[in-house]
Amino acid sequence: MSNKPISTGAEWTFELIEEYDREIGRIAANFGLDTYPNQIEVITSEQMMDAYASVGMPLNYHHWSYGKQFVETEQRYKRGQMGLAYEIVINSNPCIAYLMEENTMTMQALVIAHACYGHNSFFKGNYLFQTWTDASAIVDYLVFAKRFIAQCEERHGIDEVESILDACHALMNYGVNRYLRPKPLTAAEEKERLNAREEYNQRHINQLWNTIPKKEEGSDSSKQPRYPLEPEENLLYFIEKNAPLLESWQREIVRIVRKIAQYFYPQKQTQVMNEGWACFWHYTLLHQLYDEGFVNDGFMMEFLHSHSSVVYQPPFDSKSFSGINPYTLGYNMMQDIRRICENPTPEDYEWFPDIAGSNWQTTLDHAMRNYKDESFILQFLSPHLIRELRLFSIIDDSEKPTLHVSAIHNEPGYRQIREQLSAQYNLGNREPNIQVYNVDIRGNRSLTLRHFVHNNMPLGEDTEEVLKHIHTLWGFDVHLESVQPDNTTSASYHCPPKEKLELY
Amino acid sequence: MSYIIDRRLNSKKKSAVNRQRFLRRYKKQIKEAVEESIKKRSIQDMDRGGQITIPRKGTSEPLFHHGKGGKQTRVYPGNKEFNTGDEFQRPQGGGGGGGGQGQASNQGEGEDDFSFSINQEEFLDFMFDGLELPYLVKKQLMDATQFETHRAGFTQAGSPDKLNIVRSLRAAHARRIALSGSDRDELRELKKQLWALETEPVSDDRNQKIHALKEQIKALDINKKRIPFIDDFDLRYNNIVKTPIPSSKAVMFCIMDVSGSMTQSIKEIAKRFFILLYLFLTRNYKQIEVVFVRHHTHAKEVDEEEFFYSRETGGTIVSSALELTAEILQQRYPRHEWNIYVAQASDGDNWDGDSQRCTQLLTEKILPLVQYYAYVEITNGPQQNLWNEYQQIHQNHPEQFAMQHIEELSDIFPVFRRLFERKTKGAA
Numbered sequence: 016m017s018n019k020p021i022s023t024g025a026e027w028t029f030e031l032i033e034e035y036d037r038e039i040g041r042i043a044a045n046f047g048l049d050t051y052p053n054q055i056e057v058i059t060s061e062q063m064m065d066a067y068a069s070v071g072m073p074l075n076y077h078h079w080s081y082g083k084q085f086v087e088t089e090q091r092y093k094r095g096q097m098g099l100a101y102e103i104v105i106n107s108n109p110c111i112a113y114l115m116e117e118n119t120m121t122m123q124a125l126v127i128a129h130a131c132y133g134h135n136s137f138f139k140g141n142y143l144f145q146t147w148t149d150a151s152a153i154v155d156y157l158v159f160a161k162r163f164i165a166q167c168e169e170r171h172g173i174d175e176v177e178s179i180l181d182a183c184h185a186l187m188n189y190g191v192n193r194y195l196r197p198k199p200l201t202a203a204e205e206k207e208r209l210n211a212r213e214e215y216n217q218r219h220i221n222q223l224w225n226t227i228p229k230k231e232e233g234s235d236s237s238k239q240p241r242y243p244l245e246p247e248e249n250l251l252y253f254i255e256k257n258a259p260l261l262e263s264w265q266r267e268i269v270r271i272v273r274k275i276a277q278y279f280y281p282q283k284q285t286q287v288m289n290e291g292w293a294c295f296w297h298y299t300l301l302h303q304l305y306d307e308g309f310v311n312d313g314f315m316m317e318f319l320h321s322h323s324s325v326v327y328q329p330p331f332d333s334k335s336f337s338g339i340n341p342y343t344l345g346y347n348m349m350q351d352i353r354r355i356c357e358n359p360t361p362e363d364y365e366w367f368p369d370i371a372g373s374n375w376q377t378t379l380d381h382a383m384r385n386y387k388d389e390s391f392i393l394q395f396l397s398p399h400l401i402r403e404l405r406l407f408s409i410i411d412d413s414e415k416p417t418l419h420v421s422a423i424h425n426e427p428g429y430r431q432i433r434e435q436l437s438a439q440y441n442l443g444n445r446e447p448n449i450q451v452y453n454v455d456i457r458g459n460r461s462l463t464l465r466h467f468v469h470n471n472m473p474l475g476e477d478t479e480e481v482l483k484h485i486h487t488l489w490g491f492d493v494h495l496e497s498v499q500p501d502n503t504t505s506a507s508y509h510c511p512p513k514e515k516l517e518l519y
Numbered sequence: 520m521s522y523i524i525d526r527r528l529n530s531k532k533k534s535a536v537n538r539q540r541f542l543r544r545y546k547k548q549i550k551e552a553v554e555e556s557i558k559k560r561s562i563q564d565m566d567r568g569g570q571i572t573i574p575r576k577g578t579s580e581p582l583f584h585h586g587k588g589g590k591q592t593r594v595y596p597g598n599k600e601f602n603t604g605d606e607f608q609r610p611q612g613g614g615g616g617g618g619g620q621g622q623a624s625n626q627g628e629g630e631d632d633f634s635f636s637i638n639q640e641e642f643l644d645f646m647f648d649g650l651e652l653p654y655l656v657k658k659q660l661m662d663a664t665q666f667e668t669h670r671a672g673f674t675q676a677g678s679p680d681k682l683n684i685v686r687s688l689r690a691a692h693a694r695r696i697a698l699s700g701s702d703r704d705e706l707r708e709l710k711k712q713l714w715a716l717e718t719e720p721v722s723d724d725r726n727q728k729i730h731a732l733k734e735q736i737k738a739l740d741i742n743k744k745r746i747p748f749i750d751d752f753d754l755r756y757n758n759i760v761k762t763p764i765p766s767s768k769a770v771m772f773c774i775m776d777v778s779g780s781m782t783q784s785i786k787e788i789a790k791r792f793f794i795l796l797y798l799f800l801t802r803n804y805k806q807i808e809v810v811f812v813r814h815h816t817h818a819k820e821v822d823e824e825e826f827f828y829s830r831e832t833g834g835t836i837v838s839s840a841l842e843l844t845a846e847i848l849q850q851r852y853p854r855h856e857w858n859i860y861v862a863q864a865s866d867g868d869n870w871d872g873d874s875q876r877c878t879q880l881l882t883e884k885i886l887p888l889v890q891y892y893a894y895v896e897i898t899n900g901p902q903q904n905l906w907n908e909y910q911q912i913h914q915n916h917p918e919q920f921a922m923q924h925i926e927e928l929s930d931i932f933p934v935f936r937r938l939f940e941r942k943t944k945g946a947a
Contacts, residue, residue: 029523036521053521062526065533080580082541085534086635116527185581330597339596407598413588420605423598436594447583472589480581
């Protein structure tokens, strides 16, 4: 205990925050955390509610749904039905973290460690964020978006803009690219490719085969090429590029919503990892702070109290159970990886030959950088942790009268549970897989979407409403068909609704 | 490298626009909710905001999602008794295994309701919507009570524009004197010695002494100067207090026919009319009492709930109500203390032969006492006998007695304005 505690009371001051930040930052750098510079902003509870209402961003365009969220949050907060988060952190460069003024000094230190070094380094390091988001540009982009939409409202009226935004918001989950698009070919490249192909054909031409009579053309007129040739899963992108009737400002709004959806996409895919990483580091950093004598026992008691309530997982039959707590799962997995590296058991050597006994910092860093929730769980969930959390999996098949326990935390069940938990975090399984299948470009310009049915799960009751929104954007008839894996259509939706066959 | 920024003083109402957008979008539903709450509230309780509950269904934003059914596999924590291969019944009440989807409601309102608060201004806005209130009147009705400001001494805290310079400097001066008292005494003593020395003949000893004294004086002067010329706690501000403008008392009589011919919708219209009158009076009078008198063949003083919502049947004798009003006026509201307003709502129906009596009562007992008597007849049909009778009175007392005819809700304000045209000018 060479150092004096930085503070002993509950009250925080800006000087103390600065001092804590300096010490935590120093320790984080010693652990090799690579972060964006931090911008720590102290805000009031009302400002926190504002931030809630604009999806956590420092600014956003105006829309009634944000207002709705605001009045809801305000109502529940004022009646004491919910607390507000201690912090909000934004994936930007510099990384903006909001700290609530109500927090005690300990909480501020915890939040600094959690957000400003935990989340921050995750934003900077994880491959999804690096691929899909541009941290240094997001705030500027929001400024642009807000201004552009305000201009549109002035020029075209609030209602016009609102109907486009409503429609786009309904499709927000279908406005993301999951895979990088190839760069569009330049004209020169295109020409070159054309020549190359021609030359290839010339060289491999075989006159003999040409004598075979051609198949009669036009025998199957329905076999026209589809447009788009490959199904397109980014509905907003497709609409932005192809909707026949949209004006350019409307296309720009579609693009804005799409860009923002894309910005949030990595966060949806890395919730467990991101929170786990941040919890792991606030735990580690603050313990190091304690070991160096910068904080006292009282601080640690308060910190551990909040830490343990954050990473508490209520069992499935508890009243407060609402799914697996991503903080618990993530934090425990991170700690477990460290344990496997530092104190491997024979079981770990068998399950994780690559990492058992390796350097825990390099291993964790590698895991943070190169995985998302789905693959992270598939790779790193250990039998040890499955036992500790007492995980079990249940199959709920609506065609059977009973639920079936398919695996529990025992030797035959480990792999199955790991696969199923991983699949649970696969966004592709959680949201219905809906893609643009065809546009009748030669006919009535109707848009046909396809829902590829997974595990026989039907679409929810909102579907018709969403179709109306798509209709607003597309401007012509919209059809949606649910297609089973065996290519049979199990349900279809239309907007405007198809007239029912009248029976006389 | 971190920047720490205090944002607490930044603008707060960032969500105000979004909130307005929300209210705008759900205007219809909110208006319905406001109307519902008008029914439940007392007349005197109308000018404040409140809780609004609208159906959640209309406010949801649709998304593609999976519906019920199909084959779902989920992993749960905290296994206690299950083993691989166990089969068991689905737990009732949805959410296979207790939760996941479907939040339980712990808030009194069900999941199906979306509730939030609106403030007084918004509430009145929705209430007056459809009443065709001109903006000026709306503003008059919504504005908070008027205050008069006057000075009341001095305080040590305040805004810079209220700084009282003379008082502040006087306080600073006093402080400087108080803090430098002992130094000054010493200084005076030293200066006396200095003068005494300076009159003495020149010698080395004397010069040294003078030099030492001068040094001491200089040190004391510096000490004196260290006392700040003006300090935070010297500042004095003019204290300005707000007092409500004293205004006299008013009493408002609501008289309504509750006989069988008055339907609930007529009563609703009447209630709006009374509300408007009440709000209008609250603008002009600090203290208002409301007396509810209802009548069919008998009149009775009742509370508001009974006034609007109890159903009665039977014939109509208007004079009974006027008699009771006159009685109450005499007993409880002496003319010199109270401004008396009477509003009467009726469908115009009256017992034949009773209208004569009404005229007599009004002209003799009531009109001499009241500021203003307003009569509204709410009916779709032709005017009835009470109207004809009252028209006589109106001609004899055009200043005090006003009468108008209302057919539907949107007539209320124009009628109200015609009734109170003169008064509105006076109030503005």
